[in-house]
Amino acid sequence: xxxxxxxxxxxxxxxxxxxxxxxxxxxxxxxxxxxxxxxxxxxxxxxxxxxxxxxxxxxxxxxxxxxxxxxxxxxxxxxxxxxxxxxxxxxxxxxxxxxxxxxxxxxxxxxxxxxxxxxxxxxxxxxxxxxxxxxxxxxxxxxxxxxxxxxxxxxxxxxxxxxxxxxxxxxxxxxxxxxxxxxxxxxxxxxxxxxxxxxxxxxxxxxxxxxxxxxxxxxxxxxxxxxxxxxxxxxxxxxxxxxxxxxxxxxxxxxxxxxxxxxxxxxxxxxxxxxxxxxxxxxxxxxxxxxxxxxxxxxxxxxxxxxxxxxxxxxxxxxxxxxxxxxxxxxx
Numbered sequence: 001x002x003x004x005x006x007x008x009x010x011x012x013x014x015x016x017x018x019x020x021x022x023x024x025x026x027x028x029x030x031x032x033x034x035x036x037x038x039x040x041x042x043x044x045x046x047x048x049x050x051x052x053x054x055x056x057x058x059x060x061x062x063x064x065x066x067x068x069x070x071x072x073x074x075x076x077x078x079x080x081x082x083x084x085x086x087x088x089x090x091x092x093x094x095x096x097x098x099x100x101x102x103x104x105x106x107x108x109x110x111x112x113x114x115x116x117x118x119x120x121x122x123x124x125x126x127x128x129x130x131x132x133x134x135x136x137x138x139x140x141x142x143x144x145x146x147x148x149x150x151x152x153x154x155x156x157x158x159x160x161x162x163x164x165x166x167x168x169x170x171x172x173x174x175x176x177x178x179x180x181x182x183x184x185x186x187x188x189x190x191x192x193x194x195x196x197x198x199x200x201x202x203x204x205x206x207x208x209x210x211x212x213x214x215x216x217x218x219x220x221x222x223x224x225x226x227x228x229x230x231x232x233x234x235x236x237x238x239x240x241x242x243x244x245x246x247x248x249x250x251x252x253x254x255x256x257x258x259x260x261x262x263x264x265x266x267x268x269x270x271x272x273x274x275x276x277x278x279x280x281x282x283x284x285x286x287x288x289x290x291x292x293x294x295x296x297x298x299x300x301x302x303x304x305x306x307x308x309x310x311x312x313x314x315x316x317x318x319x320x321x322x323x324x325x326x327x328x329x330x331x332x
Contacts, residue, residue, distance in 0.1 A: 098207030
């Protein structure tokens with residue numbers, strides 16, 4: 001028998017609406033000043049300003065994803081066309097954001113190497129003005145987000161992104177002050193490399209995590225042997241667990257399927273209930289599909305010659321034919 005369990009947490013609608021507004025205001029501030037810093041960098045000749053604009057792009061991306069996550073979670077969709085809703089759109093956007101940031105950093109490194117050997121004149125006054133405005137924008141966005149719900153991972157993550165960008169703006173200000181005081185324009189290149197490294201520090205984990213979800217990978221801390229051992233220890237009626245698979249719809253929404261063997265059909269429902277409760281309370285898995293078997297696994301009986309299950313027979317054609325005929329007999 002199979003069962004699918006759905007569990008949803010409902011917070012305060014007023015708090016959710018307030019947090020969405022905070023994310024929107026912070027996103028608008030960061031996005032606008034990202035554009036200002038980029039063109040300010042072009043006009044002043046400062047690569048550090050353009051690098052900080054790139055760092056602000058990571059913040060804008062993070063804020064946008066957090067905002068979209070809240071919006072998509074509340075949005076109803078056609079269950080036939082999108083059975084899981086639109087939650088995974090945030091993962092796709094995160095992947096594209098990560099790729100774009102790596103391309104940006106590659107350009108910054110290339111331009112830094114070029115300017116190291118061919119220094120360019122920088123308008124330090126304009127650079128300082130734009131950098132100070134950018135710092136003010138980051139502080140304003142940080143203040144808006146800090147007033148939100150810090151138990152919400154989206155809000156906390158977005159706030160940490162903005163906090164990191166405050167240091168990027170500070171680096172651009174230091175660069176401008178050094179150039180105004182000494183005329184040493186190489187400081188602009190050096191700080192650009194530092195800020196670019198900060199961008200990579202955000203981009204690579206974002207890209208890696210998004211790819212892991214899109215490729216239906218398991219959560220990083222998942223240990224199948226540990227889970228099987230714990231379930232068997234806590235539910236003695238379980239004689240065997242197999243076909244255990246876990247993947248992520250989003251990083252916050254893991255899904256699980258598995259087969260559980262029990263020694264008699266009378267215990268099946270109680271075992272199913274106990275396993276669901278353990279998955280929810282100890283592993284934060286609220287969506288699972290579990291096949292309870294008494295005692296044999298029908299999949300093993302029907303599909304024991306499946307070439308996908310027996311890699312040693314993957315080159316042969318007979319097992320596939322046997323699989324097909326057995327499946328026909330089972331359905332007849």
